[in-house]
Amino acid sequence: MRQGRRVPGRVGAVSEYVAGRAQMGTSLGFHIVFAALGVGLPVLLMAAEGIGLRRHDQVWVDLARRWAKAFGILFAVGAVSGTVLSFELGLLWPGFMRYAGQIIGMPFSLEGFAFFLEAIFLGLYLYGWERLSPLAHWLCSIPISISGAASAWFVVTANAWMNSPAGFRLDHGVVTDVDPLAAMLNRGTPIETVHVMLSCYLATGFAVAAVYAAGILRGRRGALHRRGLALGLAMGAVAAPLMIVTGDINARWVADNQPAKLAAMEGQFQTEAGAPLRIGGFPDPGSHTTPLAIEIPAGLSFLAYGSTTAVVRGLDSFPAGSTPDPRPVHVGFQVMVGIGFFLLGVAALFLVLLWRRHRVPTDRPLLWALVASGFLGFTAIEAGWMVTEIGRQPWIVYGVLRTRDAITPAPGLVLSFVLSTALYVGLGLILVVLLLRLAAGTRRSEREAASDGIGETLPPPRRRPARGRQ
Amino acid sequence: MSPAVLDYAVAAILWSAVIAYAVFAGADFGGGIWDLLATGPRGEVQRRSVSRAMGPVWEANHVWLIFMITGLFTAFPATFATLAVGLYLPFSLAALGIVLRGAAFAFRAHARDVGREAFGRAFGIASAATPFVLGACAGAVAAGRVRPVGGDLLAPWTTPFALACGALALSICAGLAAAYLTVEEDALGHPALTEDFRRRALLAGGASTVIALVTLPLTRIEAPALLDGLLGRALPLTLLTAGLAIAAGAAMLRRRYRLARLAAAGQVAALLGAWAFAQAPYLVPPNLSVEGTAAQPQVIGALLVVYALGGALLVPSLILLFRVFKGRNPAAL
Numbered sequence A: 001m002r003q004g005r006r007v008p009g010r011v012g013a014v015s016e017y018v019a020g021r022a023q024m025g026t027s028l029g030f031h032i033v034f035a036a037l038g039v040g041l042p043v044l045l046m047a048a049e050g051i052g053l054r055r056h057d058q059v060w061v062d063l064a065r066r067w068a069k070a071f072g073i074l075f076a077v078g079a080v081s082g083t084v085l086s087f088e089l090g091l092l093w094p095g096f097m098r099y100a101g102q103i104i105g106m107p108f109s110l111e112g113f114a115f116f117l118e119a120i121f122l123g124l125y126l127y128g129w130e131r132l133s134p135l136a137h138w139l140c141s142i143p144i145s146i147s148g149a150a151s152a153w154f155v156v157t158a159n160a161w162m163n164s165p166a167g168f169r170l171d172h173g174v175v176t177d178v179d180p181l182a183a184m185l186n187r188g189t190p191i192e193t194v195h196v197m198l199s200c201y202l203a204t205g206f207a208v209a210a211v212y213a214a215g216i217l218r219g220r221r222g223a224l225h226r227r228g229l230a231l232g233l234a235m236g237a238v239a240a241p242l243m244i245v246t247g248d249i250n251a252r253w254v255a256d257n258q259p260a261k262l263a264a265m266e267g268q269f270q271t272e273a274g275a276p277l278r279i280g281g282f283p284d285p286g287s288h289t290t291p292l293a294i295e296i297p298a299g300l301s302f303l304a305y306g307s308t309t310a311v312v313r314g315l316d317s318f319p320a321g322s323t324p325d326p327r328p329v330h331v332g333f334q335v336m337v338g339i340g341f342f343l344l345g346v347a348a349l350f351l352v353l354l355w356r357r358h359r360v361p362t363d364r365p366l367l368w369a370l371v372a373s374g375f376l377g378f379t380a381i382e383a384g385w386m387v388t389e390i391g392r393q394p395w396i397v398y399g400v401l402r403t404r405d406a407i408t409p410a411p412g413l414v415l416s417f418v419l420s421t422a423l424y425v426g427l428g429l430i431l432v433v434l435l436l437r438l439a440a441g442t443r444r445s446e447r448e449a450a451s452d453g454i455g456e457t458l459p460p461p462r463r464r465p466a467r468g469r470q
Numbered sequence B: 001m002s003p004a005v006l007d008y009a010v011a012a013i014l015w016s017a018v019i020a021y022a023v024f025a026g027a028d029f030g031g032g033i034w035d036l037l038a039t040g041p042r043g044e045v046q047r048r049s050v051s052r053a054m055g056p057v058w059e060a061n062h063v064w065l066i067f068m069i070t071g072l073f074t075a076f077p078a079t080f081a082t083l084a085v086g087l088y089l090p091f092s093l094a095a096l097g098i099v100l101r102g103a104a105f106a107f108r109a110h111a112r113d114v115g116r117e118a119f120g121r122a123f124g125i126a127s128a129a130t131p132f133v134l135g136a137c138a139g140a141v142a143a144g145r146v147r148p149v150g151g152d153l154l155a156p157w158t159t160p161f162a163l164a165c166g167a168l169a170l171s172i173c174a175g176l177a178a179a180y181l182t183v184e185e186d187a188l189g190h191p192a193l194t195e196d197f198r199r200r201a202l203l204a205g206g207a208s209t210v211i212a213l214v215t216l217p218l219t220r221i222e223a224p225a226l227l228d229g230l231l232g233r234a235l236p237l238t239l240l241t242a243g244l245a246i247a248a249g250a251a252m253l254r255r256r257y258r259l260a261r262l263a264a265a266g267q268v269a270a271l272l273g274a275w276a277f278a279q280a281p282y283l284v285p286p287n288l289s290v291e292g293t294a295a296q297p298q299v300i301g302a303l304l305v306v307y308a309l310g311g312a313l314l315v316p317s318l319i320l321l322f323r324v325f326k327g328r329n330p331a332a333l
Helices: A013-055 A058-092 A094-127 A134-163 A180-184 A188-217 A223-257 A259-266 A299-305 A326-357 A364-392 A413-448 B003-036 B043-054 B058-075 B077-086 B088-108 B113-142 B160-187 B191-222 B224-231 B235-253 B257-279 B297-326
Strands: A169-171 A174-176 A277-280 A293-296 A395-397 B282-284
Touching (some): A013 A094, A013 A134, A013 A188, A013 A364, A013 A413, A058 A094, A058 A413, A058 B058, A058 B077, A058 B088, A094 A134, A094 A180, A094 B058, A134 A180, A134 A188, A134 A395, A180 B297, A223 A299, A223 A326, A223 A364, A259 A326, A326 A364, B003 B043, B003 B058, B003 B088, B003 B160, B003 B257, B003 B297, B043 B088, B058 B077, B058 B297, B077 B282, B113 B257, B160 B191, B160 B257, B224 B235, B224 B257, B235 B257
């Protein structure tokens, strides 16, 4: 197998390289939202429809029906944007795939099956309301939930491998002794997969809660809104503390295995015993300091290594060109952690009020905080993903293959980046408009049926389409 | 068992996925083509018919492509990398088409008025462009023009032969969709719509025949090795393709819709099978062979285990999906 450094031999190679990375970044950043919803929403569907069937309560079933409609659009966009990614692995990083395809192809192949099952049972779920018995219909949500979670697990094992390569040997630059199972179960896998999967439940739960918090703020206080809010928040509240715990485990794992990433995350330029924990601030590579940060003395040494006197390596101690840019990594890390604690606080406040009042709290400040949480959950996902990806640079496979050596030799990446970004922006805008319209449509039908007691109405029954003029 | 046998087993599974993608997702592309070309007093009804047929199954059908891509880069990484570099532009266009088609289809279901029309148009155009581009890529591969170096973005897939393959893919997708829709509309008791799609199936079949006959001399010029294979080792499959094409046309003429559907799907499978046999042992001629680019034996072995276990879950699930939405026994005549 041909391997080794490719010398960029064309004008503009640097901008092509940057464009290639940017395109992969936008594609992933776009897809990750839908992927997270694809993991989280089926669980909410399963819960809502399950409760509805068990209690013979149509409001819960209506919730599931509404979410299913939105999920139909979201899943479609997620499926096609995910397909683009599988193309882009080769289109942008043929050097990586030539090298790593056989090592990390296994989880992707497994993910293919999981995705297959998710698509099949989602087809049954979305179009089977009238064709399947209620129980059979509800049962379809189980394989969707399982395969959604499995997809996330498989894909993240591949990313964990890029951080923690295992399961192969290099013989004069040639990949040999491949052990696909060992590659999949690399040391980073348990740490990273659990954290990412929890983040999907967290962000989805808060996003759903946010939708209903916004509805209640606009005066719709029916049972459907309160239950939608409560169920979404229940999922978020379970995930929030676990996120903090697994986040801490991840940071300590990074400290042990990717010291340059940790230094970038913390804005640590100098090697230091008893390093402070910097909250906020903006790393300045010119002066090799991180000004404007609140420093907690010895905090970083303690959190990373369990000792207030532990030595934390700084970015300056690594050879030039082997460290990531600390600016996006540090800022991304602050954003992720900050949001994590904010969401935990919101969830805790909600639960305390719920427990004391025995009813879903609808205080306006709390509702506004919940609306913000809906956006913040996904912001945290994007930020965390930036931390791990940019923090790994300049490596695409940590310590083994540099990103620059994996980029495609094909020309035109700048144009490709511009066009694909425009496409994603357009798709995103259209999607937002359509989802808002979907919500508006259900509001209209609510007004029309305001006299039925709970202020809710069934969606129009799904009939076989009209026969048309025959 | 020698490792080479296992390499070929994986290659055969992946090629089967190509066939499944063509037979199932190809018809979804074809549905989009007929959506674009929907005309006459029943134009809007034809569009609804396409949407109704595609709705529950198109996402699952689409996954065959992902199955194929992930399998290819796992089992034959060098082949995957070469295809990605050599066909950079058309693959990018195909990815674009796939996004536009899927997103527009999903968006249209929830849009109104102007938006509905625009999404419908995007869905139709992307549904026509994507199989054309993928067919041209297939032509570039079959003619042995794909190279692992960037540079000329257009040359490999814009030769007359490759473009003819693109046109053939387009007409085949259209024909498949029309044939499938005759069965669906016939079962729903819509004689006029059934007749619309019957005419379209015959039209597409005629177009495919003409394009195939035009492609033949081009094959002689641009892909002589492929032609030798088609008329040599793969001759039985080549003849089967022709036979099934005639059978599909004859059955459609006689309004034997279910038979026509089966023959049309079989014809596509036979055609792709003939191509595979004709160019074996090469995945991407003239250099990249099954054995030459296969991953290490332990990867191939593990992948086969995954396919066996995954298939045990996948096949019953797929059957369930099609039984619920496409009638109890799609293969019955």
